[in-house]
Amino acid sequence: MRLFRLHGSVRGSFGTAVLFLIASACAASQLSEPISPIVAEPISPADMPIVELGEKLFNSTLLSGNMDQSCASCHDMKHLGGSDGRPKSIGTPGHPGRRRTPSIFNVSNNFVQLWDGRAATLEDQIESAIYDKSVMNSDWKTVLERLNTDPALRALFDSAYGAEANAENVKDSIAAYERTLTTPGSRFDRYLEGDDTAITLDELRGYQLFKQYGCASCHQGVNVGGNMFQPLGIIGEPGAYFRENPGATSLDQGRFEVTGDVADKFVFRVPSLRNVALRPPYFNDGSVPTLDLAVQLMGRYQLGRSLDDNDVKLIVKFLGTLTGSHRGVPLDESGKHP
Ligand code: HEC
Ligand code: HEC
Known part of the structure; x- marks a missing residue:
């Protein structure tokens, strides 16, 4: 035209x-x-328990090293278009963020993740967020121990995956939730x-x-x-x-x-x-x-x-x-x- x-x-x-x-x-x-x-793609009934678990984990402080913030602390899905409204991410104590927190609405439609594309997939981004000192500042051993000693979460992992929490299913469920964040x-x-x-x-x-x-x-x-x-x-x-x-x-x-x-x-x-x-x-x-x-x-x-x-x-x-x-x-x- x-x-x-x-x-x-x-x-x-x-x-x-x-x-x-x-x-x-x-x-x-x-x-x-x-x-x-x-x-808009409806969530299939079979995926529902996985997406619900992912949303719980996204909002859980058990994923952060000193249990003071969750993914949602920086990605506010209710008020700020999936971002935090700050020029730069707040980071964690002693490790301030270097970049602005991007909105994660519609992330699954981006060809790679992060400002510089260093994560190929949503799952890779979660892997790096767990260890990143300015994001979760934690490690899988700590995270999984906590998730597996929480009876309510154990039940959710059981109904979603028929297994206890492991790095793969944690990433899978959070990524499944993120894929539903379209607008x-x-x-x-x-x-x-x-x-x-x-x-x-x-x-x-x-x-x-x-x-x-x-x-x-x-x-x-x-x-x-x-x-x-x-x-x-x-x-x-x-x-x-x-x-x-x-x-x-x-x-x-x-x-x-x-x-x-x-x-x-x-x-x-x-x-x-x-x-x-x-x-x-x-x-x-x-x-x-x-x-x-x-x-x-x-x-x-x-x-x-x-x-x-x-x-x-x-x-x-x-x-x-x-x-x-x-x-x-x-x-x-x-x-x-x-
Ligand atoms: C050659 C590629 C290119 C063109 C052409 C371009 N942009 Fe961009 N745009 C970018 C890049 C790269 C960024 C990210 C800059 C940064 O933050 O480092 C950006 C960022 C933005 C942002 C800020 C988004 C955010 O979340 O921070 C807006 C708004 C925007 N562009 C609008 C426009 C408009 C309107 C035009 C036309 C007048 C335009 N862009 C032309 C590449 C382009
Ligand atoms: C301390 C604030 C903070 C926390 C907590 C946080 N993020 Fe982020 N997130 C950021 C920042 C800052 C970036 C951009 C970093 C970059 O590009 O280098 C980002 C980028 C992302 C991206 C890529 C978005 C895009 O447009 O490329 C996704 C997806 C994401 N975060 C999901 C998560 C998940 C899932 C968690 C929890 C495991 C989480 N974030 C926890 C601040 C945070």
């Missing part, structure tokens, strides 16, 4: 009429869209599925700009991101982004820390933009407080474009349509229900 420059010449009532035509054309030709809707039903997905009234005209214009500027060359697919690695700061000399933005932390060299390849300096997995409006601050170091600023910086350092304020506002409006629902409750409402 042809991309339209919607800002500037196409304005006013004539522009509005044109936009309605574009709106219908877009809904009709969703196959060519760079973003695809999240498909279908966003207004944008409804639009993609053919409901032209699901988003406003401004939001549609924002989406057109998102495609037209080239944002969708990196933020695409079902997670609107999460399917490739890209450097932070492609435009200009290497490292210009960090020099020109004093709050940004160049100490984190991203994927270079995993591969040792100079070409991977400051390369990160492109983050998903699902539910992005709910979880400031932004970027891997949490140095960007607002979505407006994140969009401006992206234009400048990823695309070499200076976005005017109106275009930024429209793109931010579009990003707001990516907020979905979990277990039937819209994420922007879920904090209001205890």
Whole structure:
């Protein structure tokens, strides 16, 4: 489909009429869209005990070395879009986190895990979280001893796996729970599925700009991101982004820390933009407080474009349509229900 420059010449009532035509054309030709809707997959009855156990473990402090935090302490699934709202993770006593806690809604749709992709699967991520000093700071021996001396948990392991807790089934159940953390039903997905009234005209214009500027060359697919690695700061000399933005932390060299390849300096997995409006601050170091600023910086350092304020506002409006629902409750409402 042809991309339209919607800002500037196409304005006013004539522009509005044109936009309605574009709106219908877009809904009709969703196959060519760079973003695809999240498909809600019901949990099979056979998997239910495994998922329920995984959710219990996710919320259990028995997994942390000094039993003072659970996975949910940092990944708040009720209030903060699956993140913690802090610029950098709180870490554990004596071992502060180095990066911002990412949202784990829709994680199973990312091609690798963590900002630098050093975990290939959800199970690998859990393995590293148990030992990581700034996450659980523990080890399997300690964790399994605790889980297997808790009668209620033993019963749950028995009904889910017919066995006591071991490293494999702990990872399997938490990962199974994480795979259920999808957020279908966003207004944008409804639009993609053919409901032209699901988003406003401004939001549609924002989406057109998102495609037209080239944002969708990196933020695409079902997670609107999460399917490739890209450097932070492609435009200009290497490292210009960090020099020109004093709050940004160049100490984190991203994927270079995993591969040792100079070409991977400051390369990160492109983050998903699902539910992005709910979880400031932004970027891997949490140095960007607002979505407006994140969009401006992206234009400048990823695309070499200076976005005017109106275009930024429209793109931010579009990003707001990516907020979905979990277990039937819209994420922007879920904090209001205890
Ligand atoms: C102290 C805070 C903290 C705790 C506790 C914690 N996490 Fe995280 N989590 C983080 C941070 C920070 C990252 C990003 C680290 C990185 O990329 O280097 C992360 C990343 C992740 C990711 C990858 C998300 C993505 O987008 O790549 C998953 C999945 C995850 N955590 C699940 C868990 C699970 C399961 C537990 C419990 C076993 C847990 N976390 C405990 C802070 C925490
Ligand atoms: C060349 C690839 C690329 C392009 C093009 C691109 N981005 Fe990004 N985007 C990234 C990467 C990589 C990050 C992660 C930066 C970091 O935190 O280190 C990111 C981060 C973001 C974030 C912050 C997300 C978060 O959770 O912290 C937003 C919002 C965003 N991009 C929106 C946009 C918009 C809007 C455009 C178009 C104006 C755009 N991006 C263009 C690669 C790209």
